[in-house]
Amino acid sequence: MKVAWYGNKIKITLFNGYQWFCQVFEKLGPSLYDFLKRNRYQPFPVELVREFGRQLLESVAYMHExxxxxxxxxxxxxxxxxxxxxxxxxxxxxxxDEIHFKCLPKSSAIKLIDFGSTAFDNQEHTSIVSTRHYRAPEIILGLGWSLPCDIWSVGCILVELCSGEALFQTHENLEHLAMMERVLGPVPEHMIRKASSSAQKYFRRGTRLNWPEGAVTRESIRAVRKLHRLKDLVARNADHSKASLADLLYGLLRFEPSERLTAQEALDHPFFRIPGPT
Structure with a gap:
């Protein structure tokens, strides 16, 4: 077996002639999800959420450019x-009344990984992308997707970091849409009218979500009912920054993709107008 280095790649040649290329990256720490899990899903302080969000949006802005x-x-x-x-x-x-402790990272520096499903805006797109909890409404409705689907995911992530729980904990489309309406208000009618034929079944008379009539279980109805409006959810977790954070999140989580903030616009939001990461 022979091993050769090419920049950050390793070329491994076996005795039978087969070759393998392996990319080598720096050693990094745990994911934000793993950190939350180890911390018993206690949310990050808003100051850390701000720094994580800033760096995440900088990465997304670069990709979108x-x-x-x-x-x-x-x-x-x-x-x-x-x-x-x-x-x-x-x-x-x-x-x-025993004092409990939680863990906080010493440094707020983060890096975005996993570009295995990354796509150019002008190439052919599959119908379904994104992990369920972070999937934008236009994907569920079969309206196609583009750069703004990343922005929706960023909004969901920021809510999770400041609350400790995923915003939309669901595994079914109708329930997912019902959760979105519970948190953000009704899906715009013009998006419903343009929805794919497979997505039309989630609506009655083409304008109203078929909920709770179409719910699969009572547990599903309860899961939706226990959700809070976005502004109330932020108020429970953000304290003095609740107004600016809520305004930012409403900009990231608009149903209509063309109305969402771009990554660069989000970086210019008042929520981020303080010193950078430590």
Whole structure:
């Protein structure tokens, strides 16, 4: 067996002539999802969410300048550069008033990974992309997708980082749309009218979501009903930054793709007008 280096690639030649190329990357820390999980899904402070969001949007802005769509943005694909963390007292206490602790990363530096499903804006697109919880409404409705589908995913990620839980925890399209309406208001009628034939079944008379009539289970109805409006959800987790964060999220999570903020517009939002990452 022979091994040769080519930049950040390793070429491995076996005795039978077969060759393998392996890319080598720097060692990074855990994903933001893994960090949340280890932290018992306690949310990040808003200051950290701000720095994570800034870097994520900078990465997305760069990709979108190249007309590249990531298509699979989620906390699992955002890695902390360092594994180091500190323990701080948590606001949560048990019935005996014992002090609990939560972990915070020492550095807010992150890197975006997993470009396996990345697509150019002008190439042929598959009908379904993005991991379910972060999938934009235009994908579910069969309206096609482009750069703004990444922006929707960023909005979902920021909500999850500041709340500790995925915004839309669902595995079924109708329930997913019902959750979106619960959090953000009704789907615009013009999008419903243009929806694909396979998506029309989610609506009654072509204008109203078939919910809760079309719900598969009572548990599904309860899962939707327990969700809060976006502004209320942010108010529960963002304290002094709730107004600017809510305004940013409403810009990222607009149903109509053409009305969403671009990554660069989001970076210019007042929510990010403070010093950069540590």
């Amino acid at each position: 190249l007309r590249l769509i990531h298509t699979d943005l989620k906390p699992e694909n955002i890695l902390l550069v360092s594994s180091e963390y500190i323990k701080v007292p948590s606001s949560k206490k048990n019935s005996q």
